[in-house]
Amino acid sequence: MKAVKSAVISAKEQLEIRSFPLPGLGRGEMLIKVEMCGICGSDLHIFRGDWGEPYPLIPGHEFIGRVAQMGEGAAERHQVRIGDRVAVEMILPCWECEYCKAGRYNLCLQDRSEGRQYGCNISMTRAPSLYGGWSEYLFVPPNAIVHRIPEHVPLRRAVLVEPLAVAVRAVHLTPPRLGDCVAVIGAGPIGLLTAVAAKAAGAGCVILVGTREERLALGKELAADFAVDFRQENAREKVRAYSGGRGADIVFETAGTVSGQIDSLHYARTAGVVNYVGLTGNKTVPIHTDAEMTFKEVKLQTSFLSAGAYQAAIRIISGGRYPIEKLITHEFSLDQAYRGLQCAANRDEKAIKVILVPDLSE
Template identity: 45%
Template sequence: MITVSAYEIPEPGRMHLVQRSFPELAPEDLLVRVHRVGVCATDLHLLDGDLGVAYPLIPGHEFVGEIAAIGSAAARRRGLRDGDRVAVEMLLPCHNCDQCRRGRYNLCELDDRSVAAAGRQYGINIPAHTPPGLWGGYSEYVFAPQEALVHWIPDNLSWDRASLVEPLAVAFRAVDRAGVGPGDSVVVIGPGPIGLLTVAAARARGAGTAVITGTRQSRLDVAVRMGADASINVRSVDAFAAVKELLPKGADVVIETAGQASAQEESVHFVRRGGVVVLAGACGSRVPITFHQDEDILLNEIDIRGSFLSAGGFEPAIELLSSSELHFEELITHHYGFADVPLALSHVRDREQGVLKAVINTTTGGSHG
């Protein structure tokens, strides 16, 4: 019997390597051999038990790979074949509910109803005991049934660059939720991977001015190379005064990616009257957010919008990664082999060695570098 190795979280606080059987495929199924999987802060929240999901599970939702096997019907319908390079969206939408039919499949109603049971999100809430068990990117292979959203990746993308498709798709979702268009001024809060990619996505949508705020100068420097006109280190200057100097009326759009309650509260102070604030950073816990409704929101007619997951973002993300001369690989500061998954999580948790984005090569052993 052929087996597949995967890292499983059996319960909060523990992770171990397990073996799964190589699955048999129905005509509409396909199997992806994972080449790269990005480490996300959400993976740590899952390990810590912060998200209230069912265990055991295999984490990892930022994965790309090649088709190892594909059913005949899936090959015809998708126009794919063995060996094609692909990215798989993290959500398995039903394609039939009201939200899916409206194009907002990230809000699939089936996912709402089934989180406590089967779950619908790769690497997040599909329990490992759901057949065939390969539902996360911290694995040699991932199973993709008929409802999976699978995107072809062109050959000119390196595996490292391609590993940024999912987080860049999240950034495009936030930018498009804000309605960023030509000439708009945009302030991004938080120079983590999503924030840096949001700068690039905003520029791709035609933003006239892009400003980013944060606390780590090394990341702010990267933001300028991602297309930011200015970066503001909030540890050394007054962020509100600095934004006002650059944008006297405030920004047309503010996108918060820091995942901190304080940053979300501050976001309404950077935006102009009648502007848009998008909250895209997940806090990982039930932290209350407080706004002064009259002076912060009502009197200025500020639109506050949430942005969840990456619906509609994969196509522009793949296009930008394929065509842009930006050095996206600069965001990937740490590479790990499959045997180094626990080490990678430890480094990301402790922010050791200046880690910005960690990526695991699941086709190699231990190769941290």
């Protein structure tokens, strides 16, 4: 029986390489041969144990791969064939609770009780263990949501479909009207992709607020009209100036920092909207609601994960207008997973997006 190599977070801040047997498949089940998997900021939170993770687990939810094996009925269930390149949504809905039935499966009640997020909260003790993208193969159960990726899409663009879908969901929840001014706080991968999603949705002006010259420059190359380094400039004044003196119509906070979430409220115009997309890792955010929200009637929205957004994300990457593959700065093999995680965490060598490639030679 073939052995499957996977990177496993076995305990808080402990990462190791393990082997698993290639599982047999039941009705509607598939195996995906992972081609690439991104390293996300959430992976660092999981590695640090910020959310009470069910160790041991295989991390990785930003994966792309090809259908390798299918059980009986899987082709009809998932509408794919052997060899198709696919993205599998990172949420495994129960399809039974009220939220799944309403299409808001990112809020699945069973996810809270048993874990239904690939690479995030499914312990490898759950058979057949392969529920994370930092692995040579990924198990796909019948309840998974599978999307075929057009063959013309470059692999380094296709691997970004999940983080792009996170950005698309946020924009779907607080969509700009044609010509609206949008501010995006945070110039990391999610922030850069949110700028793309906002521009694709019709934003007239996108202001990217963050740090690091190379990230802000890439943001302008992709979709941002203006870039503001808040460490070098008065970001509140710049956002107001670029928005015609009013403030942004919509502000997306993607950095997941306490200061970023506080400042986002300052960047919004009166009667504007602020959408919290970033995760702070359970940090408390102090907000003076009277002055920063109520007196301005600012609407606060939150956005969690990527439900209902993969289709639009795939259309964006298929169109080719936005060269989002330029986010990828570093590649590591599966055996180098710890190095890749540290590279992403420390932003070594101006890292923006770090990916793991299971077949990459050392």
